[in-house]
Amino acid sequence: MNLREKYGIPSQAIITIAGTVGVGKSTLTEKLAKALNFRTSFEKVDTNPYLSKFYEDFKKWSFHLQIYFLAERFKEQKRMFEYGGGFVQDRSIYEDTGIFAKMHYEKGNMSAVDYQTYTQLFEAMVMTPFFPHPDLLIYLEGPFEKIVERIRLRGRPMEKNTPVEYWREMYDRYKEWIDGFNACPVLRLNILEYDLFENEASIEEIVKKIAYVLNGTKNSLRK
Ligand SMILES: Nc1ncnc2c1ncn2[C@@H]1O[C@H](COP(=O)(O)OP(=O)(O)O)[C@@H](O)[C@H]1O
Numbered sequence: 001m002n003l004r005e006k007y008g009i010p011s012q013a014i015i016t017i018a019g020t021v022g023v024g025k026s027t028l029t030e031k032l033a034k035a036l037n038f039r040t041s042f043e044k045v046d047t048n049p050y051l052s053k054f055y056e057d058f059k060k061w062s063f064h065l066q067i068y069f070l071a072e073r074f075k076e077q078k079r080m081f082e083y084g085g086g087f088v089q090d091r092s093i094y095e096d097t098g099i100f101a102k103m104h105y106e107k108g109n110m111s112a113v114d115y116q117t118y119t120q121l122f123e124a125m126v127m128t129p130f131f132p133h134p135d136l137l138i139y140l141e142g143p144f145e146k147i148v149e150r151i152r153l154r155g156r157p158m159e160k161n162t163p164v165e166y167w168r169e170m171y172d173r174y175k176e177w178i179d180g181f182n183a184c185p186v187l188r189l190n191i192l193e194y195d196l197f198e199n200e201a202s203i204e205e206i207v208k209k210i211a212y213v214l215n216g217t218k219n220s221l222r223k
């Protein structure tokens, strides 16, 4: 019996993992999907044609990048629902608008008209009764210094060359965003409270917590 069956997690569930850059979303996506025998939906960083250009010139590329991410995530969303669920997703579509687009607009990197175009497109695509929300959003949080250290150790040059103030601002925005998030149930996990590399049993503890939250919302899951 795998952990999904042991803890009664529906095979059609869609679990999305949210949190600031470097906090550990991809790592948890990989390990959780393996434990639950679910498929994964990853953000593709290496093949993104705008990302490194964006880090070099936020003003020039913000709008292009947001449109690209929106299209990619919408395609992934469609793929997950076409399979009938059973996915762990690395980053939610809600963070694109709630964190990144908003932040770059407010910093003056995206014009008002571009931001409005983007927001209207997002709302038309996502904020409708026709767009099914995930069954659960796992929010990863932890100390800022630890997260910045993880970004440094992971070593993507575009991120390593970005001033620490950028990560601080994003970190603070995430805290405010999650407190107001209500599109689906949320499980908050502190990264100091589990270690997926050193302690194999950590993942079972996380699955237990997922089951606890999902069981309270069982009736809303797809049959
Ligand atoms: N539980 C953990 N303990 C130690 N290092 C971790 C842990 N989770 C992630 N990392 C490391 O932190 C870095 C960022 O993790 P990653 O999963 O890529 O974050 P994200 O997808 O949120 O940007 C990677 O180098 C990864 O190996």
Ligand SMILES: Nc1ncnc2c1ncn2[C@H]1C[C@H](O)[C@@H](COP(=O)(O)O)O1
Pocket (backbone or CB within 6 Å): 019, 020, 021, 022, 025, 026, 043, 045, 051, 065, 066, 069, 091, 095, 096, 097, 100, 101, 159
């Ligand atoms: N919507 C986005 N706008 C700008 N940058 C974004 C967006 N979504 C992801 N990113 C960046 C942040 C990181 O550099 C990479 C991958 O994110 P990660 O949190 O490491 O999975 O893409």
